Amino acid sequence: MEDIKFNVKNLNLYYGDFQALKNINLAIRSNKVTALIGPSGCGKSTFLRTLNRMNDLVDNVRIDGEIEFDNHNLLSKDIDVIALRTKVGMVFQNPNPFPMSIFDNVAYGPRCQGIKDKKELAAIVETSLKQAALWDEVKDRLNKNAMGMSGGQQQRLCIARAIAMKPEVILMDEPTSALDPIATKKIEELIDILKKDYTILIVTHSMQQASRVSDDTAFFLLGEVIEFDSTLKLFSNPKHKKTEEYITGRFG
């Protein structure tokens, strides 16, 4: 039996009267990259945000079903959401560093957890930036404001910021859609390296990106998972007609 990180069972999500996710069942494997693909508005980002309970911040959301994570149902009311988010990090579509120094950006999460020791923080910042392949570019200007970096650098900083929490999972919501091809390539290479240590879920609009970086792929359509399989199988031999139509670019 393979190591499962998230076991999603019968998940339904409603925004008011609108049902955004319909009976989702997925088993997300540990230390693999899982891509979520599908046309805009199909629920893939919404699904991603249930995994670290970011939907809690939205009014009028109702969720039922179960997501097993570390032997607990992470949708349960008793779950410590803050502790969950330290284990399940997130990188957003648009790079969103805080308007503070590069160092402070990476140290933000650990500081919020109460780490004050300067040496310890410096060590965390260095390892995180190295893992995010950013250290060599910024090591001489850690005290400079992060807003002065390029978009690609900012996004890698956001990845470093997530890594600094030593999470088990990193959720990426279209992390390269605001970046140029070269910056995109760097992020994809980084994902390949990071999957040794982390379980990664990535929402993407690019079929090529999904096939390049992921091990498993889930195809979402109108709130349902139409097909979930290894990326290789899903792209070479899709079982559903809708999947085939989407990955060959006939709609979406």
Added chain:
Amino acid sequence: MSRKVKDSIQLGFIYIASAISILSLLLIVGFVLKNGLAHVNLSFLLNYYSVSGKDSGILPMLIGTLYIVLLTLLIATPISIFSAIYLNEYAKDNRITRIIRFAIDGLVSVPSIVYGLFGFSLFVTILQPLTGGYSILSGSLTLTIMILPILIKTIEETLKTIPNNMREASFALGASKVQTIFKVILPTSLSGIINAIILGMGRIISESAPLLLTAGMVYYMPEGIFSSSRTLTTHLYYLASEGVNDEARAQAYATATILIVMIVILNLLTRLIAKRIHKKVGK
């Protein structure tokens, strides 16, 4: 009319409008300085006021003004920051918050003398045992109520401009709501908060009517926040109302000069402090 002609007419209006606003500022300041500077000297700054006019000075009013500005800001700033945070970060859009917002909007346009009358009945009369009646404290509390709406509105506008993805980024890193507010939202909106404070400060310094009714007209040196005190503006009002007296008029212009200089200095000082805080928060 050709587009070119229209353009130059528009541009002309813009130039004229800018010229009018800049010129009127220069004219007022120039007029005050021209009539006032000659009477400003060290003894004018450091002496007490004398009714006879001989060697008269404004030190007690200067101190009284500083007292009222500082005390009012000390009370009003934290209240307005936390109110704005509540309205923007916590309050749901429901009937109660709509009533609060409506009240705030309404209070902005209430004439200051009405606040003065209210402060007089509440702080000077009813709460006299606590405030000392006519006092710096009564004046500051009245002005606090007067400037709160504008401070809250300005600060809330600043909070609104902070993109939501800053909050999401912070929550996604396992920060609590309070941590997010104190570590991300407040530092990011610092310049807006400083602007609000400067705006409030301007209103405090320029206000005279409510202070006449709450802080009093005593021209002695204030001994503390329970003393009655005259501010520069109320002093100016007093001097100017003795219009026929040349000596009083000269003193009025000199007082106005000091008032203008004081506003400039306090403005610069606030910005300097803000820069200091910004550096500290950044680390």
